[in-house]
Amino acid sequence: MKINRNGVTFESNVDAVQYSLENLIRAALRDTAKFLRKRMIEQLKKSKYMKRLKRLGLSTQYWVRKRENDLQIGFKHDTWYGALSELGDKNQPKRGILRSTVTENISTIQEIQSQYLSALNEQNPDVEEINDEVGADES
Numbered sequence: 001m002k003i004n005r006n007g008v009t010f011e012s013n014v015d016a017v018q019y020s021l022e023n024l025i026r027a028a029l030r031d032t033a034k035f036l037r038k039r040m041i042e043q044l045k046k047s048k049y050m051k052r053l054k055r056l057g058l059s060t061q062y063w064v065r066k067r068e069n070d071l072q073i074g075f076k077h078d079t080w081y082g083a084l085s086e087l088g089d090k091n092q093p094k095r096g097i098l099r100s101t102v103t104e105n106i107s108t109i110q111e112i113q114s115q116y117l118s119a120l121n122e123q124n125p126d127v128e129e130i131n132d133e134v135g136a137d138e139s
Contacts, residue, residue, distance in 0.1 A: 044060075075098075
């Protein structure tokens with residue numbers, strides 16, 4: 001948005017920055033979900049009775065929601081090899097594959113998401129200069 005007052009032009013890039021932030025967040029969540037899904041399938045295949053099942057890859061899914069701008073990852077069907085084995089049931093022991101996969105890979109998740117935050121700084125190099133100037137003024 002451009003505003004002209006007394007020969008001075010004010011240009012606002014707020015909308016463009018918000019749009020790029022939303023897209024970077026969604027891309028980071030999507031890459032995180034892809035990584036976690038692969039690790040979950042590896043863990044599921046190591047489990048007893050699940051080595052040769054082709055349904056494992058199809059049962060794990062992720063959803064990156066646009067309005068809420070968040071990530072949901074889980075099992076698509078309420079089956080013995082999906083949600084029932086995650087939470088435990090009278091016929092299935094609690095395996096906790098989703099929970100353990102996430103807790104084991106927190107550092108990798110942080111690395112994936114920090115790559116997208118650094119991409120935001122590469123889009124606008126002036127931000128780094130301003131941060132450097134503010135840091136020099138404070139000391």
